[in-house]
Amino acid sequence: AQSVAQPEDQVNVAEGNPLTVKCTYSVSGNPYLFWYVQYPNRGLQFLLKYITGDNLVKGSYGFEAEFNKSQTSFHLKKPSALVSDSALYFCAVRDPGDNTDKLIFGTGTRLQVFP
Amino acid sequence: KAGVTQTPRYLIKTRGQQVTLSCSPISGHRSVSWYQQTPGQGLQFLFEYFSETQRNKGNFPGRFSGRQFSNSRSEMNVSTLELGDSALYLCASSPARTREGETQYFGPGTRLLVL
Numbered sequence: 148a149q150s151v152a153q154p155e156d157q158v159n160v161a162e163g164n165p166l167t168v169k170c171t172y173s174v175s176g177n178p179y180l181f182w183y184v185q186y187p188n189r190g191l192q193f194l195l196k197y198i199t200g201d202n203l204v205k206g207s208y209g210f211e212a213e214f215n216k217s218q219t220s221f222h223l224k225k226p227s228a229l230v231s232d233s234a235l236y237f238c239a240v241r242d243p244g245d246n247t248d249k250l251i252f253g254t255g256t257r258l259q260v261f262p
Numbered sequence: 263k264a265g266v267t268q269t270p271r272y273l274i275k276t277r278g279q280q281v282t283l284s285c286s287p288i289s290g291h292r293s294v295s296w297y298q299q300t301p302g303q304g305l306q307f308l309f310e311y312f313s314e315t316q317r318n319k320g321n322f323p324g325r326f327s328g329r330q331f332s333n334s335r336s337e338m339n340v341s342t343l344e345l346g347d348s349a350l351y352l353c354a355s356s357p358a359r360t361r362e363g364e365t366q367y368f369g370p371g372t373r374l375l376v377l
Contacts, residue, residue: 179363181365183368188373189370189371190266190268190352190368190369190370190371191352191354191368192368193365193366193367193368196363196365198363199363237305239305241363243363245318246317247310247312247317247318248293248295248310248318248354248356248358248364248366249295249307249310249318249320250295250297250305250307250354250366251307252297252304252305252306253304254304255304255305
């Protein structure tokens with residue numbers, strides 16, 4: 148069965164410091180991986196995705212993620228955090244063998260960036 | 263291009279009532295998926311519609327149903343509401359031109375409170 152794990156409920160980082168939000172997955176075959184961000188009282192905003200190709204994926208707002216097949220991870224990173232990055236971040240996986248758009252989400256990680 | 267829109271944004275119902283939520287996908291998008299978000303269960307897939315046909319269904323009771331119209335707009339219905347149905351219901355659409363890692367774009371959600 149497909150699954151996604153976000154091991155940290157919350158990540159705290161000082162503004163200007165690099166940030167990492169962790170995600171590991173379990174899916175048969177080569178997965179499609181996504182990161183979304185959710186601000187209070189809003190829906191999910193797409194940040195980036197990995198489908199195939201270069202393991203380092205660049206996305207919106209300066210975020211990037213690295214696909215590591217051997218560690219089954221897809222950690223979200225940003226070189227310099229902003230207070231405005233404070234939000235709830237979700238990692239999601241889709242099984243390419245499953246002929247639908249169904250996403251399996253992690254439990255979410257709350258990122259708090261302190262001034 | 264306008265994003266995914268959902269109506270109503272907020273809804274209060276009492277136990278036993280039924281509710282219908284509406285979703286208008288991004289113009290040209292043919293696939294619509296619904297998700298339920300709660301603090302306890304996180305983001306869970308409800309169902310997906312493509313070309314007016316349900317393509318996939320999550321593990322929810324039969325009280326939860328949906329449909330898609332010829333213009334790709336979708337509705338979901340919950341009958342005999344229970345307190346546990348209180349949640350943020352998110353709709354997402356994708357172009358579904360190919361099965362190659364299409365991105366789903368989410369609406370702002372409908373927040374349902376069951377009293």
